Amino acid sequence: MKEEQERARRPGGRSARVRAAVHEAVTDLVAERDYGNFTIADVAARAGVADTSIYRRWGSLEALTTEVATSWLTTTSPIPDTGSLEGDLRAYAAKVAHDISGPSGLAVLRLVVALTTGEQDGTRARDDFLAERTRQLQVLLDRARDRGEQPPDTLDMLDHILAPMYIRVLFGAGPLTPEYVDSLVDRLLPRS
Amino acid sequence: MKEEQERARRPGGRSARVRAAVHEAVTDLVAERDYGNFTIADVAARAGVADTSIYRRWGSLEALTTEVATSWLTTTSPIPDTGSLEGDLRAYAAKVAHDISGPSGLAVLRLVVALTTGEQDGTRARDDFLAERTRQLQVLLDRARDRGEQPPDTLDMLDHILAPMYIRVLFGAGPLTPEYVDSLVDRLLPRS
Known part of the structure; x- marks a missing residue:
């Protein structure tokens, strides 16, 4: 509830930062390992966000990529x-x-x-x-x-x-x- | 020793059969799993030959592919x-x-x-x-x-x-x- 209020107050702020971090993590992982050799958990760890945040927002690794x-x-x-x-x-x-x-x-x-x-x-x-x-x-x-x-x-x-x-x-x-x-x-x- | 004599007697016979079986195994594995997702052991098992035969003849998976x-x-x-x-x-x-x-x-x-x-x-x-x-x-x-x-x-x-x-x-x-x-x-x- 508190997080929702936070997001409403600064629209796009945290959300945009998460998106940028996740995109960068995917680009790096694709370059290092190639697609097929990493998971959503790897992306989450690299981007410093929770797995559940990625699943909730993108649904699947394919959709994210x-x-x-x-x-x-x-x-x-x-x-x-x-x-x-x-x-x-x-x-x-x-x-x-x-x-x-x-x-x-x-x-x-x-x-x-x-x-x-x-x-x-x-x-x-x-x-x-x-x-x-x-x-x-x-x-x-x-x-x-x-x-x-x-x-x-x-x-x-x-x-x-x-x-x-x-x-x-x-x-x-x-x-x-x-x-x-x-x-x-x-x-x-x-x-x- | 016996195998060597056998090979000398029918030049290309067994050797050509092994080559054909190994090539077919590689083509199938590439189509099914993509390169990078199988080993020489997988090729050997699929082709019905010993791992050592593949290493001796081709040296590496890259050379074979x-x-x-x-x-x-x-x-x-x-x-x-x-x-x-x-x-x-x-x-x-x-x-x-x-x-x-x-x-x-x-x-x-x-x-x-x-x-x-x-x-x-x-x-x-x-x-x-x-x-x-x-x-x-x-x-x-x-x-x-x-x-x-x-x-x-x-x-x-x-x-x-x-x-x-x-x-x-x-x-x-x-x-x-x-x-x-x-x-x-x-x-x-x-x-x-």
Whole structure:
């Protein structure tokens, strides 16, 4: 009862701190051990919160990891708005290349792969991840179309910009140099 | 001593049977549990051979899984020879799409991802996998060049034919339809 009153007085305060600590714990554990090799109890211990708090708020480890993966995507690769399709694509591709080349990026990609053959909650997590990525891209492409440009569609971006970078990172096949990332964008730009 | 004489008399006989049984056991275990969740003892039990036979012949689980992954690739996606670049690319892409859409294909792809952040043996395994895939593709592309055609290079094929299909399978993002696979090939063919 006292805790409820506390929360009402400082909305989001303790709740936001718990969320941040739990997200950080999941990201670290995924990077260190890979998904499948830790439990809600491990997350709770690392984040310094009670197991029951995590179960009450997220329900399952799959639901929690979904939230962490989509949140990571939303906050780390914001959609640029440079005024042109070419500028937006180059900025977005460079940002994604930078983000997935770090340890958290690789961990999130490996997480999505791990969730793919999991239980129903896992499949939903992967769908959420892809839906979020697609939604981000659609905003960028819609703006280009509104300006009278001829953008590719979101599946072309997934197949020819994100997929090559994802596979190179997942397979450890060489660094994502600026020249390489630009060459992927060049293929999708309308020929002038 | 008796076993040695036996082996000398029927070269490859027992040895080839053991190899086939061990490969099948690894492929099954990867598909069922994922790499990292089984041991050489599990492989030995499944294949009906002694642990010591596996250690003596392969040395480590990483070395064994390398051989299984590259062997799977070599035998399941042979390089076609249709007489034209377009025919070869369409046949090869269709075969890869078919192979990776099955349970063993997904298991091998997940295996390569799993090996990427592993120990040194794991990194070597992934490099062997990529080197084998690249060698296969180079044969196909060299033949096209010898005929006077203008083929893409092997990295273009990895980035724009294999990577999109690999990511769709790894992320569970929709079936690889013949139309989709052909559209990937279309992008890499010289414009006529």
